[in-house]
Amino acid sequence: MKSFADKARYGRADRSMMGRWFWEVDKVLLLMIAMLIGIGLIAVAAASPAGARRLSGGAVKVPELYFFYRQIAWITLSIPIMLFISMMNRDMARRLSLVGAGVAFVALLLVPFIGSETNGAQRWIDLGISRFQPSEFLKPFYVVALAWLFSLKDKGLPTGLISAAMFGAVAVLLMAQPDFGSTIIFGAVWAGMFALAGANMRLLGAMGVAALVGIILAYFFYDVAQTRIDAFLFGEGDNFQTQNAMRTLTAGGLFGMGPGAGRFKFTLPEPHTDYIFSVIGEEFGLIACLVIALLYLGIMARVLVRLLDEEDPFAILAASGLAMMFGLQAFINMAVNVQIAPSKGMTLPFISYGGSSMLALSIMIGLLLAFTRANPYLNRSPYVVKWSGS
């Protein structure tokens, strides 16, 4: 108990929001997120000239590092938001999420009416300074809302049905845009959380079959899905872009061509967003790609393993749901880049350029940090006396 008392002298008694946050936040997770953001900045700097050159032409001239500077601006805006949210206690975080989920859902509803269209999909709402994508903001709030719903199970609510209805509503709106990739993510995270909340394994199996059927239906009814899946499975159609992506990814070999020395990146359609992983491959090498993939795994592992010490079902569901959403998006993007999955418009969390997605991700990680906050001296081990007096 002596050492414990000693620690207390270094600010443990500080009960301010900041002070408590500092002791309770998962610093390893925070460090890994910071690393990811750092890597992302370097990658955006590398990809920015390629993206800028693609947009330039004729009278329009986009500065080479346009996306880099904008990314810095978005990061300076997003990080404080992330830290602020991570300081909230669970009740505050839950309330924020429920309100946020409502607002984002309404925004998503409005997209078909006031949204702006790019590349044949209507996903954005233009706010003048920047466009924001309601589905991005819905992601974290949706997860927390679902977690809250599932945690109400012992109150006798038909949580499974309500959550299915929630997902269904979101899925219909997303497919109307159409945004096949996001639908899959929302669906997978919902299924994952449902499973964690104690769903019957047989039911989950049935859902898996239904998902497969859904994908096959999408293949037949959505042209975009069909052309992309065709291109991936049979290598037919216009696979010029995926070929370029592959050439870019492998051009650097193990150690890369060196920062700024990439050549194939200029052939990519979306070098600074969807295909930034390939740009990293060309300029920093496949080893850098491997490190990034392992970093995402590290984040997932850190969150999930730490949740073993957590006893609040709501926190477990919320944190694991947020982590799944984050990890799944990263996996799909990387899988598209290394071409083990057909191409989808999906960004690499914290590495791809994107203002609204950076902001949404910060909210997501802010919430994740808030839900994984725990007294480092408080765990389930029966050999440690519970510290809180409750």
Place this chain on the structure above:
Amino acid sequence: MNAPMPNLVAKPERLRLVGQKRKLLAMMHQRLMLVLILFAGAILLVAGRIGWLAAFGDSSSERAGVGAFVPARGDIIDREGEALARTIDAWSIAVQPPKVIGNKLDLARKLAEIMPDRDEGQYYELLSSDRNFIYLSRRASPRLVERVNALGEPGIQLMREPDRLYPQTALAAHVIGYTDVDGNGVAGAERAFDEWLTDPSRRAEPVQLSISSRIQQALKAELAHAMEKYSAIGAAGVIMDIHTGEILAMTSLPQLNPNVAGEGSADARFNRASLGVYELGSTFKPFTVAMAMDEGIVKSFSQMYPCPKKLTIGKRTIGDTHPFGRACSVAEIMQESSNVGTAQIALQLGAKRQEEYLRKMGFLDRLGHELPERGRTLYPRDWSEIATATVGYGHGIAVTPLHLATGYATLLNGGLYRKPTILKVGPGHPAAKGERVFSEDTSYKMRALLRMVVTHGTGRKAEAKGYRVGGKTGTAEKLVNGRYSRQLVVNSFAGVFPMDEPRYVAVVMLDEPKGTKETFGFRTAGWNVAPVVSGTISRIAPMLGVRPDESREPELDSVLPYLYENKD
């Protein structure tokens, strides 16, 4: 002992709930680990794929047939596999004026020093222009690139771009052709096989031409030497395999360097051998004799014709260089290349049959080879009597030297016409099926006649010791302003060797050669082109595997007895 002891006063209901909660948490924790395992598996999949790519490289491009070593444009190689055209990564130097940081005057001075093709003022003008991007040098040498790089000016861009390299420079330039700046074939094989060369699924395999660099080089050297010696304005040569129709060498002088095709004059770009049409004169005479023999008009070389000094047909009068003024045999007509004699044979044959033969031999159409440069032949519109007579000795009909080579191949390969080809004949490209023009017997008899021209006639200087050359000279006056010029001639020689078992035909042509002291002022083919054939055959026969053998000769008994001068 471990978990906090349940409160003894708790209601059973609450106890049950605590138990349920424990169970739920245990299940959640279990499934959390399941999620982690799934995710770890997914990341492992990505990592494995990255490892696969690191080890085996880009697989997607293989699917499309584009590997690391497949050039953007296929190679062209000769029949021995020597590279004739390749695609290399060349350097280009460009400047982006708005990005220039250093002092522009200073930079202009340094650039003028390194690349003197523009002066300082011009460089300064370029550097201060408001254009975004200007090429300073394309296909720059690595040394030049290094020096420009050493200037350290960020406004100067050093870039790599695929470029076409012709490692043999001017050799076979007209056959290979060249590409434009954008890499599209615009002439020769580059244009003929453009689709093949750029097709992603085929371009890995080079286009193998029938040309042999070594034979091409020998032909070109001999022709260039003669062209210079006799101050000719141009020259052309074709060497062909008479059995397959493969063009082993085809040269047209003056040449151009396809590496800098733009610098070549229009004259140099013109392919005299396959695009240029000429009245090739007496080299046609053997065809007339063969046609007549095939039709049974000439039964043997001993057949006699009256050969006056002048022969008048309609309004035109025909004369000879060496007039006979007496009756002469067919052998003598060939020996001395008599127009008067040949005209009579042609008249016996008649316009209809003559035209028919010429058509079968391909002389009335563009040749069906692969190159885009295919000359359209000129021939009489109304095949009158005089036309028949003149066509019989090669006037009034203009064909390409390649036509002539094809004609001699037909004449001596047993009588079969085959389209010439520029691609190497092999399993992937079999020789064309021949169409019969002359009987085998006629073809066989022509060996002796043509051999005699070289041993005893106008073609003596074409003899290459031991290689049994046979052939025919041709000196044709050029049409200048609608009249035949006495001064300007086109000399040609069609040679075939070895004459006892004909394999190769060599046609050479000199455009407007002048007389020299050595030729005693003569401009006839026997004096200037025949030696080219001799020299060329002496050089190429060993490469083609023809052994020099003075003991072998075709059977000459059918001709030699009928030569007057030989009767002694």
